[in-house]
Amino acid sequence: MAKLADCPAPDVRAVINLAASMSPANTWTPALAGATIRNLYPGRSSFQGILAMELHRCGFTGLDDAPSDVYGTILADRFEPALAVAGLGSGYRIEQNYFKFHACCRHNHYALDALAALRRVHRFAADDVAHVRVTTIPFGLRMADPEPGSMLGAKFSIPYAVAAALVRGTADVTAFEPAALGDPRVRALAQRVEVSADPEMSPLRVNHPTARLRIALSDGRILEETTTVVRGDALNPVPAADVVAKFLTLSVPVLGEPRAHGVVDAVHKADALGDASGLTEWLVPA
Numbered sequence: 001m002a003k004l005a006d007c008p009a010p011d012v013r014a015v016i017n018l019a020a021s022m023s024p025a026n027t028w029t030p031a032l033a034g035a036t037i038r039n040l041y042p043g044r045s046s047f048q049g050i051l052a053m054e055l056h057r058c059g060f061t062g063l064d065d066a067p068s069d070v071y072g073t074i075l076a077d078r079f080e081p082a083l084a085v086a087g088l089g090s091g092y093r094i095e096q097n098y099f100k101f102h103a104c105c106r107h108n109h110y111a112l113d114a115l116a117a118l119r120r121v122h123r124f125a126a127d128d129v130a131h132v133r134v135t136t137i138p139f140g141l142r143m144a145d146p147e148p149g150s151m152l153g154a155k156f157s158i159p160y161a162v163a164a165a166l167v168r169g170t171a172d173v174t175a176f177e178p179a180a181l182g183d184p185r186v187r188a189l190a191q192r193v194e195v196s197a198d199p200e201m202s203p204l205r206v207n208h209p210t211a212r213l214r215i216a217l218s219d220g221r222i223l224e225e226t227t228t229v230v231r232g233d234a235l236n237p238v239p240a241a242d243v244v245a246k247f248l249t250l251s252v253p254v255l256g257e258p259r260a261h262g263v264v265d266a267v268h269k270a271d272a273l274g275d276a277s278g279l280t281e282w283l284v285p286a
Contacts, residue, residue: 001053019052020066034153099232102171104155110211114225126166136211144195159193
């Protein structure tokens with residue numbers, strides 16, 4: 001907001017300090033438990049960015065170095081300023097974006113990509129699966145509940161996500177809706193998905209697996225696959241048409257087809273728009 005307001009550098013710093021001083025400290029527990037308050041976090045962060053600018057205009061002050069205080073005491077055990085500005089000015093952060101092609105927590109995606117790779121090569125049905133073992137990053141152990149109680153909780157469950165993808169053939173948004181959540185086939189298969197961790201696996205590494213999937217079939221076959229960088233990551237990009245297709249799948253039921261395609265056209269011409277209204281006017285249902 002300070003940048004959009006053409007603030008000089010000292011004011012930008014002051015707004016950053018105000019925003020950091022309001023940083024909400026939360027854990028992963030709401031997401032893992034399926035508490036939908038988790039869905040407020042991104043919006044609240046955006047609101048606080050706007051609020052910080054308004055507070056600065058009203059004369060409010062923050063700490064001189066709020067990021068070091070917040071990240072060095074509450075949200076982490078240290079703050080490294082050099083890393084925070086590394087590469088600043090050499091490109092746009094959005095160019096490092098990750099497009100999700102599975103409608104759940106990213107830490108599920110490592111195993112789901114491995115599953116998709118197996119199904120492209122081998123023919124088998126969910127009923128053929130006797131047991132599944134997922135070896136993944138250490139955080140995956142926190143996502144090992146095979147009996148999530150809500151749609152949000154299912155999005156943070158590796159056993160459920162893998163089972164739903166096996167039964168339904170997809171891990172799109174429908175795989176986590178109530179109909180899928182109550183599917184006894186998905187529930188039964190989730191009980192046969194075991195999750196373990198490899199301390200060497202990390203989403204920050206591009207030269208080492210992030211998941212290893214082992215599927216034991218009832219006919220005795222053992223299928224194995226690994227994933228490193230998942231599909232949709234900036235280091236493993238997908239064609240632009242795939243991103244547009246996903247957007248249209250999600251937006252057409254809400255906006256209607258003409259407006260959804262209008263958004264796509266406006267985004268493609270974003271560098272020539274006079275202001276944001278050329279895009280936002282399409283974001284309201286007809």
